[in-house]
Amino acid sequence: MRAYTETLPLRRTTVWGAFRDAKIIPHRYGRCSGSLLPYDQSRKVWVWADHACPANSIESVTVGGQEVAFLQRVASDVTDHPVTFIDLATPVDEGAPAPIATGLGKMHARTGAPIHNPADVIHDLHQVAGNTFPESAIDRFRTECEALSIVVAGTVDSDLQLQEWIDQVCESIGAQWSPGMDGFARIFPGGALEPFASATITAENPIEPETLLQNVYNAAVVNYGHVDGQAKQSIELDAPESVAEYGRRQLEVDARWLVDGRVAHGLARRLLRHRARPNRNITVSGMKPVSTKRLLAPGHTVDLQHPRIPTAGHCMLLSAQTDPISGECAGSISVPDGAVPRVRLVRQSAAFEPEQYAGVEIEAQGDQRVLTVTDENGAPLANARVTLDGEWIRQTDAGGRVNFPADLLTPGNHTLLVEAEGRQSFTCTIVT
């Protein structure tokens, strides 16, 4: 077993013997692009990944920008380790840049499906580290990513610690993680909260709120689509009213594991909806879990009902220290102040249909759930017909809002069909 601060035990080309450069043989995930490694002196046999990849999953190989003929095969290397090879018809000139391939990475050991759900990537990184990490330990996160259609792709090819790789994946999609988190990782901000509160914060709990201007960000640039560590695409969103109030305060995210513009848009939108307004970062002590058998942990929902904080309701615990003797917990939360800011698309470096950026937000109001349907510029979609789970139909008001009883939005995934005059209808999955 390895601690999260230890580097991943990746193999190097020296295992093949008589090799000049000791380069790391990469592990690849999802649909990604990257340089091939020469396997021998022939310059005709190259290596894509230090593991098997799905048959015929390499889409293209280029040398100096020109597509070349190739054959993909999975075979054992000289150490009897399975490797994905790329054979070229003609050798690459000595001194010429290495060929660049585009294709799929590792397959799931049990299902044989390509690994591109962030939860499965994180699970596999633990496997590479030699750590026992049951797949079920990260089920909740897998489902959350599926519901938001978040897929990742990337290459593990440098001497980083296990935690640094997990950081990269989580930062790319806007997730928080901790080895002590129930479910290991959660989408935050903007992810679904657990439906029940594990503790309530009341006047009895000492609190230390802090709000810093430096934590307000009202423009977000997400760089994504990396090839050999270089971002090839970017997207920019801002919250115009917040920019007018606080001046432009830009957050730049190097999303090394993102390849999808729609997911990049979703990430920037979630970040700005939380951060383009002042946040109370609150340290709380003396929290008592509702069950002594369930320790409070990051990711748990706590119910904020403190007279000194004007915002009340459920929020996610971001850190937790449990004193074994008293059983009490100290922790921290981040609570945005004021209304959710309008967020709009400012710039994108690749063409996508604007409809892809429309979205739905959910808020709890007593026994009702208020859904706000917005277009790609964050503007509410008025008079849109919204069908929940193919059965319950409502019409949005001028603010793009529809109400559904909480009973209809039981915890889990639900499908919404949104139809508005003059635009393409779209379907989205929401998680409650």
Place this chain on the structure above:
Amino acid sequence: MSAAWLTIYGRPTRAFYTRTAEGGADAMFGAGASAHDTLETHTVPDHQTAFLGGRQNSAIDFTIRNPDGEFGRLFAVIPIGARADLRQLRDGEVVVLFSGVVTQLSGDTTIEGTVQA
């Protein structure tokens, strides 16, 4: 609330608890773990995310009394790199407070160690 105990899954597995720990040691420490009442202190498990600038690589430090060098004799191999966890009995159920890897051991009459997640 009973005191927590530290189990180090070295060769062999050993559990360390404080003298104030409640009875039922066999049930608490699990099969295969020899238990020793030499655990002096451990820090509070601190689980963080990075959102507010926290560090996810949490760790606990512990001290074990070792006046006659018993700690070294208990393990066939120094348990550096061994899995370890801190557990506690809560309402009749064993709850894991922290788990990780022993990354540091030092000392003489008192052993100081670190378990890192």
